[in-house]
Amino acid sequence: MELSAIAARVTAMTNATVVPHRWLGLWALLAAMLMNLLDATVVTVAGPAIQRDLGGSETSLQWIAAAYTLALAVGLLTGGRLGDMLGRRRVLLVGEAGFLLASLACGLAWSPESLIVARVIQGLFASVMIPQIFGLIRDLFPPHEFGKAFGALGPVIGLATILGPVIAGVLVDADLLGTGWRMVFLINLPLGAFGLLVGARVLPAGRGDRSLRLDGVGALLAGLAMFLLIFPLVQGRELGWPGWLAGMAVAAVLALGTFLRRQRRMARAGRVPLVELSVLAKRSYAAGVGFVLVFFGAIVGFSLVIALLLQLGLGFGPLRASVTMAPWAVGAFLGSGFASAAMGRLGRRILHLGLALMVVGLVATHLTLGRVGVDLGGWDLVPALLVYGVGMGMIFVPLFDIIMAEVTDREIGSASGLLESFQQVGASLGVAVLGTLFFSTVGVLPSGEDYLTAARQVTLAALGLTVLAFALGFLLPRRARTAAPPAAPPAVPSAEQGPSERAADEAQAERPADEAVREPATV
Structure with missing residues (x-):
């Protein structure tokens, strides 16, 4: 077949898979990313106002800031795998809905402890939501538009970094409807509602791969190790550095060792571990x-x-x-x-x-x-x-x-x-x-x-x-x-593929590095 004919068929195939309203879908994904970026930074400025209202010690301020990132770190080990198993759109929307409910709980918190718990839940749902974004962008756009789509993320990240603390300061000082610091969390509600409504209508649905398995025990071991490491560092000063905190540090090392041994056993057994130890x-x-x-x-x-x-x-x-x-x-x-x-x-x-x-x-x-x-x-x-x-x-x-x-x-x-x-x-x-x-x-x-x-x-x-x-x-x-790393293992041309499918795979594989x-x- 002539090269022009192959090119025409590749173009036709690419156009046929273009998702309608894909740029609106990108805005829905950007809303999810923006919520995460804002919530990772707003507490830096809002913390003292939270302490004045809810009381609590300086240690509580540290936990309000650290609880979100610690929960996010634990959940990220499994968040991406959930999208592969159940479909990225479904997992994103569940994560976004949970994040909104947790944000509402943060805004309604009545004590430092209740806010810390809500922040943990926020971080866990963020860890489910965020890993789906990059994969869904690839699902939304044909290869020749990847650069434009991913290029939109840079300004959003940059602006969120600049505006996050400023927005927090404005919202706390404005005291909208008497909400004070609570509005730094409640601002997520309109953002998330937009992301949910548009995402449900525009983002491509995927069935996922139900044959994949989730290593829940491994995730729990990793989370336990992280908590046992962080807790003495945050709480030690307030407790007077009792000896049992050293025991927690030893337990953190043991939990980490158990996690690593489990990952090694899974790899030897031919199962997919959470972490490639190699x-x-x-x-x-x-x-x-x-x-x-x-x-x-x-x-x-x-x-x-x-x-x-x-x-x-x-x-x-x-x-x-x-x-x-x-x-x-x-x-x-x-x-x-x-x-x-x-x-x-x-x-x-x-x-x-x-x-x-x-x-x-x-x-x-x-x-x-x-x-x-x-x-x-x-x-x-x-x-x-x-x-x-x-x-x-x-x-x-x-x-x-x-x-x-x-x-x-x-x-x-x-x-x-x-x-x-x-x-x-x-x-x-x-x-x-x-x-x-x-x-x-x-x-x-x-x-x-x-x-x-x-x-x-x-x-x-x-x-x-x-x-x-x-x-x-x-x-x-x-x-x-x-x-850039591939979104999935490289496709291998097979006898079952028609010439247009093989040509598309080859065209994508031969894209220059730049x-x-x-x-x-x-x-």
């Missing part, structure tokens, strides 16, 4: 896991402490605090744009450049806090936070692609899901460790000077973690992965 044997990937834990722990813990300093220590209102921190997010947006353009040329060096800028920003923050003291104004931190944000943003875009450079196609799904889980664990550890350091330094009846001293100590700790990440960066691959679709990392 990736952890690669030095570059193992170093990447350490990098992710340290990097995200530093930035999340540091951001929480700066927000607490501004509001609890210096008396800033939520809106003023969020605007003061906005240069950080603006810098991250600018740094992400630079990284997108330069990562192919600079490779791993862009991580070290970004970390060097973060070091400069942290040193400038430490010096500014010491020089200005309790008279700190909104403009004093702008240069330091802007530089820090630019460096941070330069790392977001290329990081996962660089870590995954030596991972095989067979391991790519497990490796990427595991990295996302470690990202959330790192965030939880940052809140636990740096938050505990902050409140331990502040003392019982703190003054503004005490808060400044504590914030400077945390800044030095974040500086140390950033330097550690700089060292770990030398163990990562020099170049990023040259092509047309590969990169999925932006959520932050």
